[in-house]
Amino acid sequence: MQKKIVINCDNRQTRVAVLEEGKPVEIYLERPMHQRVVGNIYKGVVSNVLPGMQAAFVDIGLERNAFLYVDDALLPDENNGRHQLKKKIEQLLRPGDVLMVQVIKEPFGSKGARLTRQITFPGRHLVLMPAAEYAGVSRRIEEPEERERLRQIASELRPAGMGLIVRTVAEKQDHEAFRQDLNFLLSLWERIQARYDRQSAPSLVYQDLDLVYRIIRDLFTEQINELLVDKRYEYDKIMEALDILGPALKGRVKLYHGELPIFDAYGVEAEIEKALSRIVWLNCGGYLVFDYTEALTVIDVNTGKYIGKTNLADTVLKTNKEAAAEISRQVRLRDIGGIIIIDFIDMESEEHRKQVLEVLTEKAKEDRTKSHILGLTALGLVEITRKKARQGLDAVLQQTCFYCGGRGKVLTADVVSARTERQLKDFLAGLDAEAVLLEAHQSVAGLLIGPGGSCLRKLEEETGKAIFIRGSETIHVEKYRILATGMLADVQAAAFPVEVGGHYEIKVEEPHANNPYDGISRISGLVIDVQGGGAYVGEKVTVQIMEVARTFARAKIV
Secondary structure (H helix, E strand, O other): OOEEEEEEEOOOOEEEEEEEOOEEEEEEEEEOOEOOOOOOEEEEEEEEEEOOOOEEEEEOOOOOOEEEEHHHHOOHHHOOOOOOOOOOHHHHOOOOOEEEEEEEEOOEOOEOOEEEOOOOEEOOOEEEEOOOOOEEEOOOOOOHHHHHHHHHHHHHHOOOOOEEEEOHHHOOOOHHHHHHHHHHHHHHHHHHHHHHHHOOOOEEEEOOOOHHHHHHHHOOOOOOOEEEEOOHHHHHHHHHHHHHHOHHHHHHEEEOOOOOOHHHHOOHHHHHHHHOOOEEEOOOOOEEEEEEOOOEEEEEEEOOOOOOOOOHHHHHHHHHHHHHHHHHHHHHHHOOOEEEEEEOOOOOOHHHHHHHHHHHHHHHOOOOOOEEEEEEOOOOOEEEEEOOOOOOHHHHHOOOOOOOOOOOOOOOHHHHHHHHHHHHHHHHHOOOOOEEEEEEEHHHHHHHHOHHHHHHHHHHHHHOOEEEEEEEOOOOOOOEEEEEEEOHHHHHHHHOOOOOOOEEEEEOOEEOOOOOOOEEEEEOOEEEEEEOHHHHOOOEEEEEEEEEOOOEEEEEEO
């Protein structure tokens, strides 16, 4: 399989894409103002202990206190033995305790970061665990003889009272490579301990390396055919890092010189846009629909435009198999974690269901993040759980809509106009004023005024007030503003930003709905009916105001 790593750097952010067979499967982003905290080590202070949750909240100096569950709070010498009951959180920690903790999960939404006291340091070939006492080998290394060889090396090198895990990239490496890696990790641990002793709590003791270095350390292996970077200074840093981490890989690093931006040249920018979409189209004509909650993602598979060539069963099978492959890629690309439910198109054949699950299983092996495929439920749904350690792509690149608050929908103009009318009546009932000027979205203002001003006249009769309504493109469709109240003459002056005989330069926005010969423009929300303006839509013209009515003004081009 052809694999590439593409790195885009600028002053605002660093972006990394991992490509398999020319398609992005993983995206990593890092911004100077929003440094990630996973992997960081802190000197924290226990704020409170919650026996009912068997957890503690720890102040580590971030905006919200971090969460420490009892299983992550246990150190090897603090449990009571495998065959006895483990200690409870209130036996391990008390408010005010100072302890060394590491972030294992980023803050999500209203939740703080998740912590552990079981510190780990990843190197190029080894992971050092100062609080554990065992030697292990990555499960991705499958050859039994190689696993045994690596386990023996780790057992020989393992410092007393510490643990080591051999990483996947260490396969076929010699004894000396492990020794160099271990020496680096041990010296790092010594510096961290010294810093921990000097600093007061809460404080940051160790910050994980920047994104590009982590990519070189964790992802740039013999399986990567090429690494491209678009900035000379990052290229030089990568080459320096590889002098220590992997000199044999330096020939695979290239400085990108293309005319197009690197993410455009390799199709990454377009794939990021797709990954933020709710609907993803398949090559066969079917499509996927992604819906999210905080802990659950639901993916629906549809045949869409695909009608097949033989029979319904084959059409469904082809769509579901292609969907399974694309879902696996999208899950990695979007970095979806938690519970994932996939609603495939119903399949009657047990063999067909098996084939679709096999595609999911095979693709899951290429994913670095641990996941479990739990099979089909009685309703024909596929359940998957995937570890969630960092924010998904949508959370990094998007924010909750200020207008709809995450609903994804807004009220229709007629619903808003009816609500606005009710609220305006309540407001005017207790108002000691002759007139009011209200601003609303254009679509709502039109409904409040009504055909020929009929709705507005009725509203004025019911309230006994003079009401002036101004339309605006910029105000949110569900909102309105009271701009002025008081004497009729004062409000009327505020309501009309033009005067009869005045000359104004305006842009004709659209033809008149009932008379296309005329054009429509607006000045401060006031509708201007431009005689003969239909031929100038999209252009700027100078007009003279001929008449000012309650809800509009009439003008001619001069």
